[in-house]
Amino acid sequence: MSKRSIFEEVDGSKAEAPAVQPGMIDRGRGGARQAIRAWLMVLFALVVAMIVVGGLTRLTDSGLSITEWRPVTGAMPPMSEADWQSEFDKYKQIDQWQLENQWMELADFKQIYWWEWGHRQLGRFIGLVWALGFFGFLVARKIPTGWTGRLILPGALGGVQGAIGWWMVASGVTQGEGMTAVASYRLAVHLGLAFVILGVIAWYVFMLGRQERDLMQARRGKEAKLYGLSTGLLHFAFLQILLGALVAGIDAGRTFTDWPLMGGQFFPADAMYLEPVWRNFFENPGLVQFIHRVVGYLLLVFAVVAWLRGRGSAHVATRFAFNVAFAALLLQVTLGIVTVLYIAPLHLAIVHQLMAVVVWVLILRARFLSAYPIVTKIKGS
Structure with missing residues (x-):
């Protein structure tokens, strides 16, 4: 008896192997x-x-x-x-x-x-x-x-x-x-x-x-520590944005126009003159601007930590995203100082606000690439 193919049906006919359908995940989506x-x-x-x-x-x-x-x-x-x-x-x-x-x-x-x-x-x-x-x-x-x-x-x-x-x-x-x-x-x-x-x-x-299959594969390579740091940095930046709105709401940026001191001293004078005390944190120009400054310094320190960790990522795109986000934050800090020194003129104030958008999105981009890294192939890189 001759050898029979394992794909041969009982009646003697041969069944064809099913054709591979690439991209089924994306097609299903x-x-x-x-x-x-x-x-x-x-x-x-x-x-x-x-x-x-x-x-x-x-x-x-x-x-x-x-x-x-x-x-x-x-x-x-x-x-x-x-x-x-x-x-x-x-x-x-x-x-x-x-x-x-x-x-x-x-x-x-x-x-x-x-x-x-x-x-x-x-x-x-x-x-x-x-x-x-x-x-x-x-x-x-x-x-x-x-x-x-x-x-x-x-x-x-x-x-x-x-x-x-x-x-x-x-x-x-x-x-x-x-x-x-x-x-x-x-x-x-x-x-x-x-x-x-x-x-x-x-x-x-x-x-x-990116395609759905690409995201599913990339998710397996998620850099959890970088994702956590970038998430923290995003929340920290959001807090600073809210504080900036408080500054803008009462024109606190035009109250103390020297830097790094405020009215010649570290802590502004008359920082607690409103009653009840909690109102000072929202309505006292000196205290509101002081908090905005201090949180900005702390945000910068946290950003340095996140940036240094981001530089250690195994993925080129992720490292670049952290570099760009950190550079944008440095520029934003500089703009904030200049805005104060020039008594918040309209054009500088708007650029400062627009730069906050840029920083926000770039941090979000770094966070996204931490969760869904782009794998760079060694061949041809």
């Missing part, structure tokens, strides 16, 4: 990954623009010019002189005008009104871009498996951010309470959530930039 990534990158750029416009709105003292929250009808600006006068009359009722801006004429009011209107309008536009993109991909069934909930999150956070924005503005739209600006802690919450939204979008962009 499906979806328009690159198109969604491009859409998220547009959202990312818009949120950065929103942070910059929000900073300019604050620096020009324009945030209280619109005294009502009208999410739908507020999209239309005043269309006649009567409408403009009506808005101006509403503004005249609040403490900011009564105590600081009685010199304003209608033309002056229009300038600050346009800043705040533009800020709110940009928020509406971001919401529209998210809704069109999300529901467009959903209807076309192009969202990858497991990504629907993830893509809902930026839109949900954006809706919460709109409500927090009005909660912040409402703290300054007062009559007879002596408030001429928004509450600094509410400003910190508002800015903090903006950075959370930015971080969520950036993380998704990083993930969608």
